[in-house]
Amino acid sequence: DSGVTQTPKHLITATGQRVTLRCSPRSGDLSVYWYQQSLDQGLQFLIQYYNGEERAKGNILERFSAQQFPDLHSELNLSSLELGDSALYFCASSVGAAHYGYTFGSGTRLTVV
Amino acid sequence: GESVGLHLPTLSVQEGDNSIINCAYSNSASDYFIWYKQESGKGPQFIIDIRSNMDKRQGQRVTVLLNKTVKHLSLQIAATQPGDSAVYFCAENRDAGGTSYGKLTFGQGTILTVHP
Numbered sequence: 001d002s003g004v005t006q007t008p009k010h011l012i013t014a015t016g017q018r019v020t021l022r023c024s025p026r027s028g029d030l031s032v033y034w035y036q037q038s039l040d041q042g043l044q045f046l047i048q049y050y051n052g053e054e055r056a057k058g059n060i061l062e063r064f065s066a067q068q069f070p071d072l073h074s075e076l077n078l079s080s081l082e083l084g085d086s087a088l089y090f091c092a093s094s095v096g097a098a099h100y101g102y103t104f105g106s107g108t109r110l111t112v113v
Numbered sequence: 114g115e116s117v118g119l120h121l122p123t124l125s126v127q128e129g130d131n132s133i134i135n136c137a138y139s140n141s142a143s144d145y146f147i148w149y150k151q152e153s154g155k156g157p158q159f160i161i162d163i164r165s166n167m168d169k170r171q172g173q174r175v176t177v178l179l180n181k182t183v184k185h186l187s188l189q190i191a192a193t194q195p196g197d198s199a200v201y202f203c204a205e206n207r208d209a210g211g212t213s214y215g216k217l218t219f220g221q222g223t224i225l226t227v228h229p
Binding site: 002004031033042043044048050055056058090092094096097098100102103104105106107 | 158222
């Protein structure tokens with residue numbers, strides 16, 4: 001157990017739907033990162049939050065959004081889902097805002113049908 | 114159209130052999146590099162890191178070598194064990210735009226298979 005908790009582990013939904021993925025960082029970590037891992041794109045950075053504020057943004061689609069709450073857990077919202085959004089979504093956390101040796105959760109496998 | 118999956122490099126070794134996994138990184142401005150291991154069904158796991166002011170760093174059974182001249186990174190695993198079978202990713206802390214903060218840019222990965 002890495003200490004980073006992601007729920008749900010698996011999610012199957014239909015095209016056009018909206019889902020929310022949840023992440024609880026390791027105790028004491030202030031940064032949360034979201035990554036997408038797909039067969040054709042590998043591991044891609046989506047977004048980072050540090051202590052409730054957005055800190056860095058990657059190639060995150062406009063249909064996707066995220067936030068970090070006062071208790072430091074984070075949610076990634078994916079809307080108007082397409083078949084191509086099927087992927088593993090990983091959350092990671094770290095102590096600082098630019099601390100790269102971060103810890104990943106076990107991921108949420110999203111399947112859009 | 115139909116998606117084409119990444120064709121990851123593969124490395125097959127016998128148990129007890131030494132393994133060397135290579136990575137070419139993209140941005141000469143990157144100053145921090147990490148190797149991650151990802152086992153099937155799990156998230157990436159930190160193995161070892163190195164800063165650009167170093168050429169070599171050793172951990173337990175692992176060594177990372179950095180050649181900034183040719184932008185090359187390697188991970189050496191000594192006495193490889195079946196439990197080392199996984200996908201190995203290198204990552205750097207700069208993207209093409211030079212942004213940093215906590216973002217990592219990952220390589221495509223190498224599949225390591227260790228045969229007993």
